[in-house]
Amino acid sequence: xxxxxxxxxxxxxxxxxxxxxxxxxxxxxxxxxxxxxxxxxxxxxxxxxxxxxxxxxxxxxxxxxxxxxxxxxxxxxxxxxxxxxxxxxxxxxxxxxxxxxxxxxxxxxxxxxxxxxxxxxxxxxxxxxxxxxxxxxxxxxxxxxxxxxxxxxxxxxxxxxxxxxxxxxxxxxxxxxxxxxxxxxxxxxxxxxxxxxxxxxxxxxxxxxxxxxxxxxxxxxxxxxxxxxxxxxxxxxxxxxxxxxxxxxxxxxxxxxxxxxxxxxxxxxxxxxxxxxxxxxxxxxxxxxxxxxxxxxxxxxxxxxxxxxxxxxxxxxxxxxxxxxxxxxxxxxxxxxxxxxxxxxxxxxxxxxxxxxxx
Ligand SMILES: CC(=O)N[C@H]1[C@@H](OP(=O)(O)OP(=O)(O)OC[C@H]2O[C@@H](n3ccc(=O)[nH]c3=O)[C@H](O)[C@@H]2O)O[C@H](CO)[C@@H](O)[C@@H]1O
Numbered sequence: 001x002x003x004x005x006x007x008x009x010x011x012x013x014x015x016x017x018x019x020x021x022x023x024x025x026x027x028x029x030x031x032x033x034x035x036x037x038x039x040x041x042x043x044x045x046x047x048x049x050x051x052x053x054x055x056x057x058x059x060x061x062x063x064x065x066x067x068x069x070x071x072x073x074x075x076x077x078x079x080x081x082x083x084x085x086x087x088x089x090x091x092x093x094x095x096x097x098x099x100x101x102x103x104x105x106x107x108x109x110x111x112x113x114x115x116x117x118x119x120x121x122x123x124x125x126x127x128x129x130x131x132x133x134x135x136x137x138x139x140x141x142x143x144x145x146x147x148x149x150x151x152x153x154x155x156x157x158x159x160x161x162x163x164x165x166x167x168x169x170x171x172x173x174x175x176x177x178x179x180x181x182x183x184x185x186x187x188x189x190x191x192x193x194x195x196x197x198x199x200x201x202x203x204x205x206x207x208x209x210x211x212x213x214x215x216x217x218x219x220x221x222x223x224x225x226x227x228x229x230x231x232x233x234x235x236x237x238x239x240x241x242x243x244x245x246x247x248x249x250x251x252x253x254x255x256x257x258x259x260x261x262x263x264x265x266x267x268x269x270x271x272x273x274x275x276x277x278x279x280x281x282x283x284x285x286x287x288x289x290x291x292x293x294x295x296x297x298x299x300x301x302x303x304x305x306x307x308x309x310x311x312x313x314x315x316x317x318x319x320x321x322x323x324x325x326x327x328x329x330x331x332x333x334x335x336x337x338x339x340x341x342x343x344x345x346x347x348x349x350x351x352x353x354x355x356x357x358x359x
Contacts, residue, residue, distance in 0.1 A: 003094045003354055004094050004095075005031045005097055005354075006035070006036055006097070007097045008035065008099065008107050009037075009100055009121075010044075010059075011101035011102055012101070013242075014123060014262045016037075016046045018121060019097070021342075022347070026347070026350070029347065033052050034054075034055065037055075038056060046244070057079075057080040057083040058077075058079045059105075060072070077106055080103075088111060089114075095117050098119070098120050098138075100122065100134075108137050108138070111137075118138045118139060119353055121346065123264055124145070125289060126287060126289050127148070132151075135152065141156060141157040144159075144160070145296060158345065160346045161342030163342045164271045170248050171251050171252030172248075177253050179238075182217040182236065188217045189218050191219070191220045192259040192265055193222060193223055193260055194262045195242065198281075200279075200311060202223070206231065219254070221243055222241065223241060251274065256320060261297070262290060266278070266293055266294075273331050275331060278297065278306070279308055280305065301329075
């Protein structure tokens, strides 16, 4: 009989693309795959493109602080829980795989209440809130940085790394250059402000554009709604809101990647061995997970880090000059890093849990 897996995770693409990376292995193992996300979340468009049946539930934001919105969000979470139960009753999955994000919480609780095994995946050094509160309900937790184990129950956690989509390794530099109309051989800087774009990064890149364009082409992924129309026709500068299918070609042509320090993108940059500059999201805007991710990469010699508070034209240009001059050293460090084969390791955890229930 076909085994069934429900995957969940959303809010930002970093909670979705590792799930996509697992799809072909899951199918090879005989799983039929279903996805649960929100109606309007980025997960919907990313998953529907993969032809996976998609079910929606309501999600409420979990907060670490008091806010009047907590009341409406609790109502949404309760509704999400009831919807999750209905989906689980209908699909009767063998396992739930959760990448975290607010949408995952009601589903994790509902699966646990129905004794469906739950496997969590955590990408960051410190677990996100949704995963943190899900820990007692999980059979196993897959994690990505060795440092994370101190936040997790040791007996049921496994260091797997983050699955990377296989298509990312199939990029073609020439396609990438064509896509951006970069006709001469100047080195290319690709800017990725995380899956949602980054205002501060966008501002600094645009302020520094004249200087940057003297010696480079700039491909700027600036996030939904962030295209600056009056910069559209500048030769050597190409803006995108979000890139799906063409991302492999964009990565392939990049000489340097300037990026936020979301764990998924970091892991992809490392897998593709791209010299990089990281600008982690500040502690004011997050729990500080990106700062820790970036510090870890810096310590291992993979990345040059510029703190958001010190980011300006001068520090950006200095960083680019530094990384350009040490390109070979950075690549050598990344090449020497232990490749973890995350897909295989996560698949082992999933299959182990399904076998356990079949007994
Ligand atoms: C603001 C916020 O909450 N950020 C968190 C979010 O990051 P966020 O989801 O923004 O960023 P990540 O770097 O983790 O993942 C982005 C994913 O989207 C893909 N991509 C991006 C741009 C694009 O145009 N096309 C595309 O396919 C990347 O290749 C990557 O696979 O989840 C990460 C993983 O838990 C955390 O480390 C981040 O702190």
